[in-house]
Amino acid sequence: xxxxxxxxxxxxxxxxxxxxxxxxxxxxxxxxxxxxxxxxxxxxxxxxxxxxxxxxxxxxxxxxxxxxxxxxxxxxxxxxxxxxxxxxxxxxxxxxxxxxxxxxxxxxxxxxxxxxxxxxxxxxxxxxxxxxxxxxxxxxxxxxxxxxxxxxxxxxxxxxxxxxxxxxxxxxxxxxxxxxxxxxxxxxxxxxxxxxxxxxxxxxxxxxxxxxxxxxxxxxxxxxxxxxxxxxxxxxxxxxxxxxxxxxxxxxxxxxxxxxxxxxxxxxxxxxxxxxxxxxxxxxxxxxxxxxxxxxxxxxxxxxxxxxxxxxxxxxxxxxxxxxxxxxxxxxxxxxxxxxxxxxxxxxxxxxxxxxxxxxxxxxxxxxxxxxxxxxxxxxxxxxxxxxxxxxxxxxxxxxxxxxxxxxxxxxxxxxxxxxxxxxxxxxxxxxxxxxxxxxxxxxxxxxxxxxxxx
Amino acid sequence: xxxxxxxxxxxxxxxxxxxxxxxxxxxxxxxxxxxxxxxxxxxxxxxxxxxxxxxxxxxxxxxxxxxxxxxxxxxxxxxxxxxxxxxxxxxxxxxxxxxxxxxxxxxxxxxxxxxxxxxxxxxxxxxxxxxxxxxxxxxxxxxxxxxxxxxxxxxxxxxxxxxxxxxxxxxxxxxxxxxxxxxxxxxxxxxxxxxxxxxxxxxxxxxxxxxxxxxxxxxxxxxxxxxxxxxxxxxxxxxxxxxxxxxxxxxxxxxxxxxxxxxxxxxxxxxxxxxxxxxxxxxxxxxxxxxxxxxxxxxxxxxxxxxxxxxxxxxxxxxxxxxxxxxxxxxxxxxxxxxxxxxxxxxxxxxxxxxxxxxxxxxxxxxxxxxxxxxxxxxxxxxxxxxxxxxxxxxxxxxxxxxxxxxxxxxxxxxxxxxxxxxxxxxxxxxxxxxxxxxxxxxxxxxxxxxxxxxxxxx
Numbered sequence: 001x002x003x004x005x006x007x008x009x010x011x012x013x014x015x016x017x018x019x020x021x022x023x024x025x026x027x028x029x030x031x032x033x034x035x036x037x038x039x040x041x042x043x044x045x046x047x048x049x050x051x052x053x054x055x056x057x058x059x060x061x062x063x064x065x066x067x068x069x070x071x072x073x074x075x076x077x078x079x080x081x082x083x084x085x086x087x088x089x090x091x092x093x094x095x096x097x098x099x100x101x102x103x104x105x106x107x108x109x110x111x112x113x114x115x116x117x118x119x120x121x122x123x124x125x126x127x128x129x130x131x132x133x134x135x136x137x138x139x140x141x142x143x144x145x146x147x148x149x150x151x152x153x154x155x156x157x158x159x160x161x162x163x164x165x166x167x168x169x170x171x172x173x174x175x176x177x178x179x180x181x182x183x184x185x186x187x188x189x190x191x192x193x194x195x196x197x198x199x200x201x202x203x204x205x206x207x208x209x210x211x212x213x214x215x216x217x218x219x220x221x222x223x224x225x226x227x228x229x230x231x232x233x234x235x236x237x238x239x240x241x242x243x244x245x246x247x248x249x250x251x252x253x254x255x256x257x258x259x260x261x262x263x264x265x266x267x268x269x270x271x272x273x274x275x276x277x278x279x280x281x282x283x284x285x286x287x288x289x290x291x292x293x294x295x296x297x298x299x300x301x302x303x304x305x306x307x308x309x310x311x312x313x314x315x316x317x318x319x320x321x322x323x324x325x326x327x328x329x330x331x332x333x334x335x336x337x338x339x340x341x342x343x344x345x346x347x348x349x350x351x352x353x354x355x356x357x358x359x360x361x362x363x364x365x366x367x368x369x370x371x372x373x374x375x376x377x378x379x380x381x382x383x384x385x386x387x388x389x390x391x392x393x394x395x396x397x398x399x400x401x402x403x404x405x406x407x408x409x410x411x412x413x414x415x416x417x418x419x420x421x422x423x424x425x426x427x428x429x430x431x432x433x434x435x436x437x438x439x440x441x442x443x444x445x446x447x448x449x450x451x452x453x454x455x
Numbered sequence: 456x457x458x459x460x461x462x463x464x465x466x467x468x469x470x471x472x473x474x475x476x477x478x479x480x481x482x483x484x485x486x487x488x489x490x491x492x493x494x495x496x497x498x499x500x501x502x503x504x505x506x507x508x509x510x511x512x513x514x515x516x517x518x519x520x521x522x523x524x525x526x527x528x529x530x531x532x533x534x535x536x537x538x539x540x541x542x543x544x545x546x547x548x549x550x551x552x553x554x555x556x557x558x559x560x561x562x563x564x565x566x567x568x569x570x571x572x573x574x575x576x577x578x579x580x581x582x583x584x585x586x587x588x589x590x591x592x593x594x595x596x597x598x599x600x601x602x603x604x605x606x607x608x609x610x611x612x613x614x615x616x617x618x619x620x621x622x623x624x625x626x627x628x629x630x631x632x633x634x635x636x637x638x639x640x641x642x643x644x645x646x647x648x649x650x651x652x653x654x655x656x657x658x659x660x661x662x663x664x665x666x667x668x669x670x671x672x673x674x675x676x677x678x679x680x681x682x683x684x685x686x687x688x689x690x691x692x693x694x695x696x697x698x699x700x701x702x703x704x705x706x707x708x709x710x711x712x713x714x715x716x717x718x719x720x721x722x723x724x725x726x727x728x729x730x731x732x733x734x735x736x737x738x739x740x741x742x743x744x745x746x747x748x749x750x751x752x753x754x755x756x757x758x759x760x761x762x763x764x765x766x767x768x769x770x771x772x773x774x775x776x777x778x779x780x781x782x783x784x785x786x787x788x789x790x791x792x793x794x795x796x797x798x799x800x801x802x803x804x805x806x807x808x809x810x811x812x813x814x815x816x817x818x819x820x821x822x823x824x825x826x827x828x829x830x831x832x833x834x835x836x837x838x839x840x841x842x843x844x845x846x847x848x849x850x851x852x853x854x855x856x857x858x859x860x861x862x863x864x865x866x867x868x869x870x871x872x873x874x875x876x877x878x879x880x881x882x883x884x885x886x887x888x889x890x891x892x893x894x895x896x897x898x899x900x901x902x903x904x905x906x907x908x909x910x911x912x913x914x
Binding site: 012013014015017018019020021022024083086087090091093094096097098100101104105108109111112113115116117119120122123125126127129130133134137186187188349350352353354355356357359360384385386387388389390392396397398429430431434436437438439 | 458459460461462463464472476523526527528530531532534535537538539541542545546548549550552553554555556557559560563566567570574578627628629630631633711714796798799801802805806811813814815816856857858861862865866868869870872873874875876
């Protein structure tokens with residue numbers, strides 16, 4: 001099928017949910033609130049996830065270095081990093097719920113369609129996560145028990161880290177798929193999506209960003225420990241590693257980020273520019289360059305002033321905030337025309353549904369027809385009690401015809417008991433009849449008499 | 456969900472993967488979070504009151520288990536319920552969200568409080584130690600209250616799905632009444648029922664772990680087991696009372712399905728099996744709890760384990776029945792399990808569902824003599840797949856075995872009849888119904904010829 005990827009053409013779009021947005025009619029007031037909540041909560045989520053990914057990897061690396069060099073200080077750093085892992089895995093999951101809620105209500109049909117196309121792999125974000133959590137707890141809480149079996153312990157930590165790292169590709173595929181409905185086709189599936197260039201570049205951008213943010217976190221953590229006079233040696237390692245992990249990925253990301261941007265569909269990029277969102281890219285780049293400059297200047301200085309660290313962290317925060325808005329801007333730009341098409345087709349659908357609903361309502365229903373017509377009482381009762389799903393008077397359907405049954409010559413009482421407790425062995429060539437416990441006693445009796453009178 | 460994509464869940468089928476996630480979540484949210492927080496705060500308080508440091512340490516050990524279970528499995532399977540619903544029944548969860556967004560949002564805020572105080576309670580327990588006990592228990596109390604509040608909100612939503620009450624103020628355009636949907640009739644009784652059940656269950660879980668952790672301190676075991684079993688014993692009468700109230704709020708049609716729900720249609724003639732199984736599990740629990748109370752030393756580990764198994768069985772069976780009796784609906788009286796609203800049926804019967812099947816390839820959106828089996832397969836995916844797999848669980852091949860195409864065609868016309876009231880009607884034009892019949896017939900015919908071939912091969 002020809003790809004529409006770069007054009008705003010949407011051959012497969014479900015209808016919107018035919019219920020109003022939960023704003024109580026105050027769309028003007030509350031829709032902007034949704035947008036703000038979405039950007040802010042997602043940002044918090046991502047910062048936690050960045051620390052989770054970065055710290056679980058760095059805990060394992062430092063554990064290993066400590067083991068190889070027999071240096072307790074690295075071991076200490078590794079252990080210190082398990083607490084932010086515990087906190088950020090829990091808080092990260094929790095703060096993922098708020099954006100999930102808002103996306104599900106604002107972009108319902110887009111997000112759900114993408115989730116379904118990427119399933120069952122999409123479920124990895126639950127079950128893979130459960131296993132990752134359990135493994136990371138095992139790593140943390142077996143620290144002292146496994147002090148003398150480091151190889152095993154490091155392996156456990158590495159498994160946890162790899163499991164956590166395996167979640168973003170699944171997320172990114174779904175996120176990227178739902179904002180690019182121009183790429184949807186009936187056979188779109190996870191493995192096509194996860195190997196698409198737009199997904200791969202965004203993923204690379206994300207991983208680098210995660211290590212950069214975690215680098216800043218380690219730097220802050222190290223400075224905090226140093227200023228409190230605790231774990232001085234470990235603090236020094238945290239500070240050194242933090243700077244390196246911030247600077248190197250950030251520099252790389254300036255290139256990867258640019259490439260990632262141009263992987264989006266052309267019509268989205270054009271709308272992104274004309275909506276003016278480009279200003280947020282400029283702000284992001286500018287403030288991250290400031291942060292970079294400050295830290296590169298102090299790169300070799302172990303006693304980097306606390307103030308410099310805090311200010312560079314603030315600049316990073318500005319970058320994160322405006323990257324968050326950039327991300328949302330791209331989503332808006334890509335979805336605008338698709339939402340317009342969806343609203344239109346949903347409206348047409350509802351109008352047609354209403355027309356047919358009202359017409360059908362003014363016509364008598366099937367049961368009324370049965371009541372009104374001059375059917376015998378027995379025939380009305382078999383319709384009412386659902387026997388006609390499987391039997392007819394003359395013709396073999398799912399079950400034998402009532403004529404055929406009547407030939408067996410049961411008494412009415414016997415038939416009543418067969419209705420409640422069928423004996424499939426009487427009709428070996430048929431599949432068994434379910435017991436029809438719902439039929440009232442008197443009606444069963446009337447039906448039974450009607451059947452026995454058929455022969 | 457005729458206009459959404461459909462995913463393949465081989466063997467297990469859609470309902471089972473959902474059930475696994477949901478039951479795990481219920482077990483942990485009741486046994487650990489909601490009930491466990493109350494029970495462990497009580498036991499911490501009791502240890503402080505009696506100056507019993509050993510009991511204090513035991514409480515921490517059980518809290519450790521609770522922490523792992525609640526955060527790694529409970530919380531994630533809770534999000535999992537959504538994710539599974541997203542992919543299995545997108546229009547249903549999408550509709551629920553439109554109605555309950557703010558309630559869920561409030562719930563999320565309460566979740567924050569819950570998680571933060573759980574982290575504080577657990578992570579500072581060792582640091583604060585026995586000296587800091589009065590401070591530490593306060594974290595636990597806040598955690599317990601927040602856990603319970605999350606249940607308050609979620610039971611409103613579950614109650615709504617079964618007993619929505621008069622929740623629509625207008626149907627064209629559909630306009631929900633947000634207040635009425637919250638105060639639906641089964642909310643309060645189901646909340647109270649679950650609360651007391653959770654406390655009793657969590658105390659039983661604590662009994663089980665106490666048994667593990669007190670292998671070399673029989674005196675501690677005696678005190679602790681007696682304490683926890685007293686909680687379970689006290690929780691049973693209110694659980695039963697609120698359970699009866701809850702039961703009285705369930706729609707009559709749903710009650711009529713209870714036995715099919717618990718047993719499947721095959722065994723519904725043997726109602727006594729379900730009653731024996733449920734009463735048996737209940738009796739086992741009572742026996743174990745009672746023994747723990749009167750003679751804590753004498754309870755064998757097997758009995759403690761059987762008590763746990765019985766609890767898991769009761770929870771699973773309860774949730775199964777609760778999910779099933781809502782059938783054929785996903786939102787009672789509004790939306791069917793296959794995601795089609797009652798309101799849509801007339802229109803879709805006129806023009807067909809394929810017209811809107813956005814993810815069915817275009818060449819299969821009109822029925823022809825040549826493509827009808829393939830079209831039927833798509834129709835099966837759109838309307839039956841939520842509940843039936845092809846060959847696995849609740850396999851459709853077993854349901855239509857031995858029927859020819861005409862018989863199947865008739866059967867499809869009356870799916871939502873008193874014989875099988877738990878199934879939604881087939882929605883679509885007569886041609887589409889024929890196509891579905893052709894596909895289903897081809898499934899069993901292929902099999903028959905296959906069997907015939909195999910037999911020949913064997914001889």
